[in-house]
Amino acid sequence: MRTPAELRAEAERLRAMAKNRREAAEFADGHAYRDDLRRAKEHEQEALALERKATELEAAQANGYTVGEAHPAVVEPGLAACPFCGEASLDVIRPDGFPEGFPAMQVICRNPGCLCSGPIRPDRGEAISYWNARAELHEV
Numbered sequence: 539m540r541t542p543a544e545l546r547a548e549a550e551r552l553r554a555m556a557k558n559r560r561e562a563a564e565f566a567d568g569h570a571y572r573d574d575l576r577r578a579k580e581h582e583q584e585a586l587a588l589e590r591k592a593t594e595l596e597a598a599q600a601n602g603y604t605v606g607e608a609h610p611a612v613v614e615p616g617l618a619a620c621p622f623c624g625e626a627s628l629d630v631i632r633p634d635g636f637p638e639g640f641p642a643m644q645v646i647c648r649n650p651g652c653l654c655s656g657p658i659r660p661d662r663g664e665a666i667s668y669w670n671a672r673a674e675l676h677e678v
């Protein structure tokens with residue numbers, strides 16, 4: 539995974555190449571002229587894509603994410619990793635579909651490819667201990 543600075547350096551290099559192509563096009567004609575312009579545009583588009591990626595990564599880092607991660611790391615200390623996929627990024631949520639005032643909490647895995655959830659329990663502490671108990675079962 540490249541850093542935003544590396545992506546921007548690569549984009550700059552591509553822009554310099556595009557500039558050379560555009561200058562060359564001025565002295566070319568016909569097929570060579572069109573080819574130079576086409577290559578210049580390709581370099582510019584690639585540079586733009588790299589700059590966008592750099593901006594995305596910078597925004598993610600500003601929000602406390604590490605480059606390369608799709609989501610923040612562990613939200614709840616004391617939670618065992620997901621017993622199914624090993625994901626350490628977990629959350630304790632109030633599941634949908636319960637009437638207001640009905641006590642319900644559960645642990646969910648934040649790996650987008652897994653998204654499994656723990657047992658629904660009346661409070662946060664119990665939801666966590668049930669989740670951890672299952673994680674231990676799966677470790678055996």
Ligand SMILES: [Zn+2]
Nearest residue numbers: 620623647652
């Ligand atoms: Zn999981």
